[in-house]
Amino acid sequence: MQTIKKKGFSPSKKSEPQLMTMANKALDLVSLHQKNLTRAAVVLAAVVVIAAGYTLLQSSNDKKASAMLAAAQGFYQEQAAGAAPDYARALEGYRDVFKKYPRTTSGAIAQFYIGNCLVQLNQPAEALREYEALAKKKFVDKGLAGLAYQRMGYVYSALGKQTEAITSFEQAEAVLGPGLATVELAKLYERSGNGAEAQKKQKVIAEKLGGTTFAPAVQGAAASGAAAPPAPGPAGK
Incomplete structure (x- = not known):
């Protein structure tokens, strides 16, 4: 029977050069990754610096916009001496804020008051465009969007457009929850002769608004058909 002899291991003369080659390739690979990691670190640092700079810029813009907004509010509100509000000058001020700082909180509030001023200046169509544009912005505060829809409801109602008014008040109620929009609905x-829907809203008023400070007034308005007070502006203005 043939015997299978076990062959002993004999290192090849090429083993050492091959190992050196592999080691060099590994070092090159590490070096390459180090370069890439360094680049990534530099890019990340740049992003952090840019983000920090953007935050500081936004903070600065917010302060400037807030000061301009306060100046415009001075014309919108009744003057200390009893003089009537100057809606034309207020409109000019609000538009200036919105034009320069549209993505700030003050810029969004300014757009809301642009609509209010246009209503006071008997330009309802322009006012509706401003309210709608504000309400549909993705970055705008949810509460401000709801107020914009509510104001649209009042404007449409004043124009005798009941269908559009109902749509706007429904949108306002969906965003803000039960409140003035519910009463108007x-x-x-x-x-409009839709007694079933009217009863649903009256039930919401009784259940959800019973403990609020304005519940008696709004319930009385709903029962009598009298006009409820207009929607307040941001921060009760």
Whole structure:
């Protein structure tokens, strides 16, 4: 029977050069990754610096916009001496804020008041465009968007456009929850002959608004058909 002899291991003369080659390749690979990591670190640092700079810029813009907004508010509100508000000058001021700082909180509030001024200056179509543009912005505060829809409801109602008014008040209620929009919806549904929907809103008023400070007033307005007070501006202005 043939015997299978076990061969002993004999290092090849090329083993050492091959190992050196592999080691060099590994070092090159590490070096390459180090370069890439260094680049990534530099890019990350640049992004951090840019982000910090953007934050500081936004903070500076917010302060400037806030000061300009306060100046415009001075014309919008009744003057200390009893003089009537100057809506034309207020409109000019709000537009200046919105033009220069549209993506700030003050810029968004300014756009809301642009709509308010246009209503006071008997330009409802322009006002509706401003309110709608504000309400549909992705970055705008949810509460401010709801107020914009609510104001649209009042403007449409004043124009005799009940269908559009109902749509706007429904959007406002969806964003803000039960409130003035609910009261207006109860009245509008009643006027349009939709008693079922009117009763639903009256039920919401009774259940959700019973403990609020303005509940008696709004319930009385809904029952009598009288106009409820207009939607307040941001921060109660």
